[in-house]
Amino acid sequence: MSRPAARAGRTAISDALASCRAAFWGVGALSLVINLLMLTGPLFMLQVYDRVLTSRSVPTLVVLAGLAGMLFVFFGLLEAVRGRSLTRIGQTLDVRLSGNSYAAGSSLALALGRKGERLEPVRDLELLRQFLSGAGPAAIFDLPWMPVYLAIIFVFHPLLGWLAVAGSLVIVILMILNELFVRAPMAELAQLSARRTDAVASAKRNAEVVSAMGMLTSLTGRWEADNLVYQALQQRAADRASLFGTAIKAFRFMLQSAVLGVGAWLAIRQEVSPGIMIAASIITSRALAPVEQAVAHWRGFLGARQARNRLAQVFSSSVTVEPETVLPPPRQTFVVDKLATAAPGETGVLVQGVSFRLQAGDGLGIIGPSGSGKTCLLRALVGIWPPAHGSIRLDGAEYSQWERSAIGRSIGYLPQDVELFDGSIADNIARFDPERSSETVLEAARLMNDHHIGSLVVLEKDRLAGIFTERDIMRRVVAEQRDPSKTPVREVMTTVVACATPQTSSEELRQVMREKRIRHIPVLQDEHVIGIVS
Secondary structure, eight states, X not given: OOHHHHHHXXXXXXXXXXXXXXXXXXXXXXXXHHHHHTTHHHHHHHXXXXXXXXXXXXXXXXXXXXXXXXXXXXXXXXXXXXXXXXHHHHHHHHHHHHHHHXXXXXXXXXXXXXXXXXXXXXXXXXXXXXXXXXXXXXXXXXXXXXXXXXXXXXXXXXXXXXXXXXXXXXXXXXXXXXXXXXXXXXXXXXXXXXXXXXXXXXXXXXXXXXXXXXXXXXXXXXXXXXXXXXXHHHHHHHHHHHXXXXXXXXXXXXXXXXXXXXXXXHHHTTSSOHHHHHHHHHHHHHHHHHHHHHHHTHHHHHHHHHHHHHHHHHHHHTOOOOOSSXXXXXXXXXXXXXXXXXXXXXXXXXXXXXXXXXXXXXXXXXXXXXXXXXXXXXXXXXXXXXXXXXXXXXXXXXXXXXXXXXXXXXXXXXXXXXXXXXXXXXXXXTTTOTTGGGOBHHHHHHHHHHXXXXXXXXXXXXXXXXXXXXHHIIIIIITTTOOTTTSBHHHHSBOSOOOBOTTOOHHHHHHHHHHHTXXXXXXXXXXEEEEEEO
């Protein structure tokens, strides 16, 4: 992969994240206030021990309790807002990259060949969105405030501060070790998961072959063997993550108790008050809580990071440069000159030395034995496989000079494995073009001229909507001086159409044509057009 392409892939993700920059700053500001409000509990306990118990003042206790209650409610509201903000950041990222992910995933086989079979950009984007919408980012936003808590403990007493700092360093070391020991198994686990998905998909695609050749037992045994390896690796990764997570949690509790013990010793020596002893213990626990939460969500973080790298790879592989000039539909020549082509991602040439020239209206048939390269040549002729050598030109322009959705309107392609997309037959025929109903009179006239016919049946959602004939062109376009290149067919077609059924006799057809002075009658069966009589 070239460096500019890799940079382009990462830029797409960076641009999407940059669009959420203001939201990230907002979450950071919320995290600041939330972490300040988290001091409510320790400070409330400090005041209770140092003021309320010593003065035995019930009004002071009531005022402190009311203030603490209000701050806790405010804390809960801000925590909810932060969670909703992170959810919306994940959704925004999904919206920005969803189309690119789908388009890249659909073209992976053409861009990378077999190397792209295990890449699933839509699933990777979903993993990234789920992580950003979860509790992992909140823990990361809380981590920078750990020094603030430690500074407060230093204010209470330097010895308590140094004890908390030493404990924090131990936990950070455990966190780094967790990253080093878990990263490799997680990466290998992601590869095995992709292989499992491929195995299931392959078995589904080749269900007939598996059944006919009695391969199910062998494939099941292979699946179970691979599954044991997958489960063992998953268990190892989970055990390591659990080990470090448990160690950090246990050490945090131990550190909290150590701070409490040292605080008690200092209180005995009257260097700190009992309230400071309790508050320092709670603040120490709070300072280290984000580290524990980050370790708990570390697998999700690693998965999101790997998903981001895979997305960058996919986007860089599918980077296309759209032509600056919009070319008209090809209508004159189709020229192939010394063409050689290879499968995407491969270097071995499968077809070479092909040259021919076709004019508008010409036809060409390609025959040959099985495995001679007919399908490979066809894939190159329609632009699916790029030429390794030579050129393919439509009206003098190569495929790279055309905008793909525009040239696609002029290409019909029937692969060996035919499958309709979800939608109506009309949707599939129209390539799911949302503007397919806006064909102009000029396009219709050209279609009639190319096929030497005098009428066109107009369908809408597989139902007869009208008929467009040469008479409509003369009476409603030419006579009214309309621009055929801008007039939609639906405005000038005949909507009241005389129809027939397969059982209608020829005499009845002639009589209807004479009475209505028409020359074309569509034939319907179950409200579907099956033919036309002229």
